[in-house]
Amino acid sequence: MALINQAIKYEDPSEVKPPVTSIGIIGWVKKNLFDTWFNSILTLLAIFILWKTVPPFIKWAFVDSLWYSTGAECHKAGGACWSVISKNLRFMIFGFYPHDLQWRPLLAMIMLIGLLFYSRNRNRWNKSLVYAWITGLFVMGLLMRGGLFGLASVETTQWGGLPLTLLLAIFGLTAAYPLGILLALGRQSKLRIIKTLCIIYIELIRGVPLISLLFMSSVVFPLFLPHGVTVNAILRAQAAIIMFTAAYIAEVVRGGLQGMSRGQYEAAESLGLNYYQTMRLVILPQALKIVIPPSVSILISAFKDTSLVVIIALYDLLKTTQSVLSDPKWMGFSAEAYIFIAMIYFLCCFFMSNYSRRLERELNTSN
Amino acid sequence: MRLFKLLFISAMVLVFGFSGMASAGTLDDVKAKGFIQAGVNGDLFGFGKPDEKGIWRGLDVDTARAVAAAVFGDASKVKFTPLTAKTRFTALQSGEIDILTRNCTVTLTRDTALGLDFCQVNYYDGQGFLVPKKMGLKSAYQLDGATVCVLPGTTTEMNVADFFRSNSMKMKPVVIENTAELAKAFFAGRCDCLTSDASQLAGTRSVSPNPDDYVILPEIISKEPLAPAVRHGDNQWKDIVNWAILATINAEELGITSKNVDEMLKSKDPIIQRFLGVSPGNGQALGLDEKFAYNIIKQVGNYGEIFERNVGVNTPLGIERGLNALWTKGGLMYSPPFK
Numbered sequence: 254m255a256l257i258n259q260a261i262k263y264e265d266p267s268e269v270k271p272p273v274t275s276i277g278i279i280g281w282v283k284k285n286l287f288d289t290w291f292n293s294i295l296t297l298l299a300i301f302i303l304w305k306t307v308p309p310f311i312k313w314a315f316v317d318s319l320w321y322s323t324g325a326e327c328h329k330a331g332g333a334c335w336s337v338i339s340k341n342l343r344f345m346i347f348g349f350y351p352h353d354l355q356w357r358p359l360l361a362m363i364m365l366i367g368l369l370f371y372s373r374n375r376n377r378w379n380k381s382l383v384y385a386w387i388t389g390l391f392v393m394g395l396l397m398r399g400g401l402f403g404l405a406s407v408e409t410t411q412w413g414g415l416p417l418t419l420l421l422a423i424f425g426l427t428a429a430y431p432l433g434i435l436l437a438l439g440r441q442s443k444l445r446i447i448k449t450l451c452i453i454y455i456e457l458i459r460g461v462p463l464i465s466l467l468f469m470s471s472v473v474f475p476l477f478l479p480h481g482v483t484v485n486a487i488l489r490a491q492a493a494i495i496m497f498t499a500a501y502i503a504e505v506v507r508g509g510l511q512g513m514s515r516g517q518y519e520a521a522e523s524l525g526l527n528y529y530q531t532m533r534l535v536i537l538p539q540a541l542k543i544v545i546p547p548s549v550s551i552l553i554s555a556f557k558d559t560s561l562v563v564i565i566a567l568y569d570l571l572k573t574t575q576s577v578l579s580d581p582k583w584m585g586f587s588a589e590a591y592i593f594i595a596m597i598y599f600l601c602c603f604f605m606s607n608y609s610r611r612l613e614r615e616l617n618t619s620n
Numbered sequence: 621m622r623l624f625k626l627l628f629i630s631a632m633v634l635v636f637g638f639s640g641m642a643s644a645g646t647l648d649d650v651k652a653k654g655f656i657q658a659g660v661n662g663d664l665f666g667f668g669k670p671d672e673k674g675i676w677r678g679l680d681v682d683t684a685r686a687v688a689a690a691v692f693g694d695a696s697k698v699k700f701t702p703l704t705a706k707t708r709f710t711a712l713q714s715g716e717i718d719i720l721t722r723n724c725t726v727t728l729t730r731d732t733a734l735g736l737d738f739c740q741v742n743y744y745d746g747q748g749f750l751v752p753k754k755m756g757l758k759s760a761y762q763l764d765g766a767t768v769c770v771l772p773g774t775t776t777e778m779n780v781a782d783f784f785r786s787n788s789m790k791m792k793p794v795v796i797e798n799t800a801e802l803a804k805a806f807f808a809g810r811c812d813c814l815t816s817d818a819s820q821l822a823g824t825r826s827v828s829p830n831p832d833d834y835v836i837l838p839e840i841i842s843k844e845p846l847a848p849a850v851r852h853g854d855n856q857w858k859d860i861v862n863w864a865i866l867a868t869i870n871a872e873e874l875g876i877t878s879k880n881v882d883e884m885l886k887s888k889d890p891i892i893q894r895f896l897g898v899s900p901g902n903g904q905a906l907g908l909d910e911k912f913a914y915n916i917i918k919q920v921g922n923y924g925e926i927f928e929r930n931v932g933v934n935t936p937l938g939i940e941r942g943l944n945a946l947w948t949k950g951g952l953m954y955s956p957p958f959k
Contacts (some may be wrong), residue, residue, distance in 0.1 A: 329831065341672055349674040410701065413674075471707055475714035483716045486701075566662060566702045576670060576802040579663040581936035584827040585804055 260396040324582030337586040338593045341577040348413015348568040354405060361393040365419065373608065375615060409487050413568035415597065417487070421559040421569065422601075425494040426552050432495065433502025434541075438532065441510055442504065451503070458500035463558055466493040471565040473567055490562045498555040505547045509540035542616050549609035553602045560598075562587075645730040646718050646857035647849065647907060655697045658684035659717040662702030663799065665823060666931040666939075667723050667743075667923070670855050676700050679930040680721040683742050683848055683865060687719060687919045690864040690912040695919040705774055712851060717838040719861060723773050723817075727823035736849040737858050740865040744943035744952050745777050746840035748818040750825055753835050755812065760839035764789040769802050769811040771795070779842040780815045803827065813837075817844055860906055863958075867913040870895060872923035873946055878921040881914060895958045902958055913958070923953060 270276075274283065286296040317332025320339060325335035338345065347355045368389050372382060397416065400406035412420070439451035458466070470489040478484065513536055521531040541548075560571040568576070574590050577583055581591075650656050658679045660668035660680055668678040670917045681700065685914025688698040701717050712720045713735055723745075724730070751757050760783070770777050772795045783790040796802040803824045806814040814824065818840060822946045827833050848865070850858050871877070874892055876884050884892055893899045903910035920926065927944060931937045 328827065344670065344674055347674070349670060352673045365932065398957055408699070410699065468706070472710045475710060475716060483714060487718075564704060565707055566704045568702065570664075575798065575800070576663055579665060579669065579798075581665050581823045581827045584800050584824075585807070587800055587804065 312531040320368065324580075327583075327586065333589050334583075334586045335589055337577065337583045337590050341583070344414070345570070345573045345577055345594075346414045348417065348573045349411040350413065350416070351405075351407060351411065354399075354407060356394040356412075357399070357404070357407075358412075361396040362416060362419065364389055364393055364396075365423070373611075375612075409485055411486065414573045415570050417567065418559055418570045421487075421491055421494060421562065422556045424491060425498060426555060428495045429498035429555070430503055430548075430552075434506050434537070436499060436503035437506035437510060440507055455500045456504050458496055459504070462560055463493070463497050464564060465499055467561060467565050469493070486565070486567060490565060490567055494559060497558075498551065501551045501555075502548060505544050505551060506540065508547070509542075509544035510536065512543055513540055542613075543611050545609055545616070549605060553605050555597060556585065556601060556605070570597065622647075636802065646854050647702050647860065650691060652719055655699050656688050656691065656715045656719060657699050657720050658687075659703045659708055659711050659720040660684065660700045661722045664723060664820075666819065666935065666937045668700075668702075668721070668797070677930065678928060679743060679847075680723060680846075682920055682926045682930065684697065684719060684721045686868055686916045687861055687864045689915040689919045690860060690867070690908055693909055693911065693915045695915075700953075708737065712736065712849060712957070715851075718857075719849070723846045725844045726847050726851055727775070732847075733820040735852045736850050737854075738847045738849050739793075739858060739861045740869075741845040741847045742865050742951075743819070743846040745817045745844035745846055746943075747776055747815060747842040747844060748821050748840050749813045749815050749837040750806070750821045750834055751813045751837060753833050757769075757835075757837065760837045760841065761787060761789075763813060765791070766812040767792040767794055767810070769794045769796065769814040771799065771802060771805045771816065772797060775842070775844070776816060799824075817935065819931060819939055822939055826936055826938060842922060856907060863906060864912070864916060866955045867895075867916050867958070868923040868926060869946070869953050870958055871913070871917045872924045872953070873948070873955060876917055876922060877925060878917055878919070881917045885914070891957075891959075 270281075273279065287293045310503055314333045317330060318335055319327055319330050319332065320335045322330075322334075322336045323340075324334075324336070327336055330364070343352070350358055368386060371377065372386075385586060395401060395404065397412060397420075398407060398409070419444070436451050436455060439447045440455065442448045442451070467490060470493040471486065474489060475483060517535055517539070518531065521535040526534065560569060562569050563572045566572070571594060574594050578587050578590055658681075660676065660678070662668060662670070664678065664680075666678055668676065668680045671677050684698050684700070685695040689695040691697075701711065703711050703717075703720075703722055708720055708722050708724070709730075711717045720736075721742075723743070724738070725745075726741065730736060731738055749760050749763065751763075757763070763784075768780055768791050770780055777793070777795070780791070780793070794805065796805055799816075799820070802814065802816075805811065805823075807828050814821070816824065818836070823837050825831050825836065827913055828834055848861055850861055871881075874884075874895065876892070876896075881896070885896055885898060887893065887896075887898075890899065894902060895905055896917075897910035897912065900910045904913050906912070909915070921929070924941075924946075927941065928934065931939045933940065941949070941951060943952050945953065947954040
């Protein structure tokens with residue numbers, strides 16, 4: 254009698270647990286990795302590849318690696334030579350900036366990152382933030398260039414490494430964006446001359462690769478200047494980057510403008526708004542919101558494109574790294590050095606794309 | 621409209637604020653701005669490359685320093701612009717730099733068509749081959765059908781193609797843009813031989829995982845006299861650069877080094893007295909201080925010292941003097957008399 258009772262109790266559906274093979278980790282594995290024979294093969298193959306690659310990589314990168322040694326010791330050891338970074342870090346990050354003064358670009362970069370982080374929150378976007386940026390940029394410029402308030406002067410030719418990359422990227426992107434918007438508006442304009450000029454500009458610039466623009470600015474342009482007049486190399490590269498990025502931004506923004514329905518323009522007109530007010534208050538806020546994802550992907554690729562200044566011998570982050578690698582002591586450890594700078598680039602780009610997704614969420618008013 | 625004018629003018633001021641105006645003579649310009657702007661390689665160990673602290677090192681760098689010592693009596697009054705193989709000549713033509721010391725091979729077309737003047741050669745190089753020992757090669761003439769690792773865009777690529785064609789041999793070039801990557805590809809076995817200037821082969825060999833596995837073949841297939849260049853037509857400036865380099869060679873001939881130059885000032889030898897400016901004449905003729913040679917030797921050293929410091933047997937490059945020895949020791953370094 255007791256046995257029967259027990260049996261009945263066990264069959265109570267609310268009490269019965271599923272078999273161990275279909276819950277927990279085993280259940281998940283069975284359901285997701287081994288549900289059909291084809292998936293099982295793929296899973297086994299993936300495990301095999303991971304098993305073949307991950308342990309050797311860990312052995313190379315961490316177990317056999319050297320973190321602070323001379324180049325000669327590295328050549329003897331079999332593992333990764335992170336010493337190429339630790340021993341040359343200051344040159345890789347700061348380039349030719351005088352060794353004793355490198356706290357100045359470091360401080361400038363910290364300020365920049367601080368300001369960027371502070372400005373992440375849109376509630377803080379007001380006039381005082383604009384002033385904070387203006388003062389911040391001025392102080393950063395002062396720190397980099399010196400020559401005032403007892404700071405020793407440092408020529409722009411001695412700027413290099415990460416500060417140069419950030420300088421080219423941030424000024425390039427912030428100047429290119431408004432210029433791109435103007436070009437997009439110009440291309441939509443009813444005034445024929447403005448429209449033609451904008452179309453010519455956009456199509457000409459988009460028709461050539463950035464490398465050729467950089468070459469033009471560094472090789473051809475100086476020959477047109479009167480003899481003895483030279484323009485700073487960084488400024489020339491910066492101008493090329495701005496011109497290039499602006500043309501692409503312009504086309505993206507034009508896409509957003511064309512996505513606006515006719516009714517929006519008419520509504521603005523019927524309220525008596527002039528062209529400037531229509532654009533500023535009605536059209537652009539909506540159009541720019543639509544094009545956040547494509548414009549951020551252009552900004553990200555423009556950020557990475559700044560590394561092309563290598564070919565005109567500006568010592569940005571990539572070039573200082575290559576310079577270190579051309580030293581016979583450190584020749585052959587390119588993988589380690591490139592992994593390091595890839596991580597720096599990734600961090601910056603990841604920050605940008607993450608932030609753009611956040612902006613999109615915050616600005617989403619469609620529901 | 622006024623706003624636009626104002627913006628335009630301030631933009632022009634900004635642009636030209638970064639620049640300097642130059643007049644006819646490079647010497648006057650250089651003296652006016654207080655330093656020499658020299659174009660250098662930037663990536664070439666032993667010739668022009670910054671060290672870990674960002675301080676420029678190399679034979680070409682020291683050549684530029686010697687010119688600064690001659691002009692200002694101070695070898696530190698020189699600033700360096702790193703240049704690529706493609707941007708180097710424009711930088712000189714446009715006046716961005718005053719002197720190009722960037723391991724440039726002297727050729728006829730460069731001397732004439734590019735509006736340059738080459739000065740005294742500061743390094744005699746030539747192109748050779750590095751091969752794995754296990755291939756058992758004795759001569760470059762046995763390289764028929766080989767895959768050849770080579771840098772693009774330089775005289776190197778052309779020389780090797782000429783060499784194979786003129787000896788009716790076949791080659792498969794493997795072209796890689798960057799010296800370090802090129803060496804890596806060679807050590808990984810992607811090509812049978814690596815060709816480059818002989819000055820670089822020794823250095824490349826020394827960084828291989830096992831240097832004894834590689835040999836440099838005896839044939840040198842090209843002449844590569846490397847010399848500084850200045851703008852065409854500025855004869856005084858060219859004279860100064862020429863005689864600054866010759867001063868380093870002459871000092872080695874006379875046995876004057878940076879260490880003993882002060883004692884040499886007291887020498888009774890009229891040749892040394894004239895050279896170091898104890899008895900005047902040379903400096904004035906060049907438009908320089910009478911002590912220009914003394915300043916070069918004191919601050920930069922003689923040619924032998926410069927060579928050994930940057931590329932000699934005790935550096936990672938470990939290059940023998942060879943063609944760059946004095947003419948009295950079987951090399952090509954020969955200075956006309958300083959009088």
